[in-house]
Amino acid sequence: MREQTRYSLSGALSLLAHALFVVAFVWAFNVQHEPLELSEELPDYDIDFIEFDVKKIEPDKAQGEVEDEPEPPPEDPPEPEEAAPPPVEQPTDPEAEAALPEPDPEPKPKPKFGDKTSKITALVPPNATWTLVLANSRIKKLPFRDSATEIMAPLRDFQLLIDDAGFNIWEDFEYVVMGSPDATDQTQAFVAVQYNFGHDEMRAGIDRACAKQGLVVDWREQDGIRVGDPRYESAELEAENPDDRQFVLLPGDDVALYLREAFVEQVIAGPDASKGNTSGNFVANIAKIKRYTYAEPKAGIQLVIEDIRGMVRVGPSFPIEIPSRAELMWEAANNPELVIKLDFLETDHAERAQTYWNDQLEADLKKVGAWDVAGGIISGMTLERDKRQLVFRYQFNETSARVVLQMVAKEFGKAMRYSKKQALAAQAAREQNWELRDGGKLLPSEALKLLEDAVPELPEPQPEPQPEPQPGPAPGPEGESPPPPSEDPPLPSIEEDPPQP
Known part of the structure; x- marks a missing residue:
């Protein structure tokens, strides 16, 4: 079949199929259904109910009863055991018992700061009633150390050995020890300093300091120990000088003492056990300052005051007993x-003081107007009593520590008649000296030498030429004095120009 004929036949068949589909669709809509005839009457149904007899059914009988388990036969009685032989005593071995490890002791509670008793009184002569030790190597890193400096600034010995000598108390000295039998008399004070720059620099500093105060130091060597005796250049001032203390540079090149002349010979002689607790014995302890301060290794400042009852007198109406x-x-x-x-002295005294602190102190301080100043610290203190001892504790922060030190410095300066102008001048001099020393890289002597070398030498003043003598007037006749020299006639006056119009 040719292709054209095949396409024509396919198109005719497709057209016929679509026409049949349309005819069927139209016919479906025209179909009519006959209605169903439904009866309106409902059919009758007969329902019969069947009755059942209720019976109780026992499950066991329905499924069969369970027989009881037979009892197990009785067990045979146990055969009697043989009696154990009596224990044989073993010989004791004391060495074996000693070799056994001892049980670990219970850990002791960690001690609080300040629990240990200070031992610094062994570093000063036995007649001292107050002792002060500064652990400078621990304090120098603290941010409020300069505030502590101002507390000591009014002291004469501080001005001599620190300010006038050119030293820095925190950077140059490792420890400072002070003690005295009379806190009101500075000429009685004992001073010891420990350093690591050597005796030569210390001696040079002492000479500089004494020269600024009009003193000269007579140095001598006695039994291998260098001793310096300061005196005023003026004999009149020296005769009225009540301070007879001398400097002693102890063997070891790191400790210097400033003490009364009466103790110098005993210090040079050294400790003597046959003499008991003499002033010579404390010198042996001075070489071990670090050991005695390490009784409380965290302490930067330690102060001990003894014989308080002998120094303080109060009336019978005072509310508490004075501590010893x-x-x-x-x-x-x-x-x-x-x-x-x-x-x-007694436990009863401590109890009364504790009661007064807790119940009455605040009211008494408010009456005199002191609570506003001291109330903050007193309120923050904790108080503990251990028999005859009261222990006060207060925790500072950095700011409160600085404020308290500044307050103490101000009040102490007033008591020592140390003016604010003097304090500011001394503070400025310390800062200038530390800058000159390049922050401690130079010793005071080295810094001063550089300063002297930097100043150009001035030429020596030349004597002024004397005018040549002029010949005098010729002598007159015998018995007559020469005529007086003629005076120059006065210059004519020069009239001022008239004012210009």
């Missing part, structure tokens, strides 16, 4: 803790 001993420790930390211990 006081001890102060200031922790070398950015947030330091202050610990104050008061020792009383």
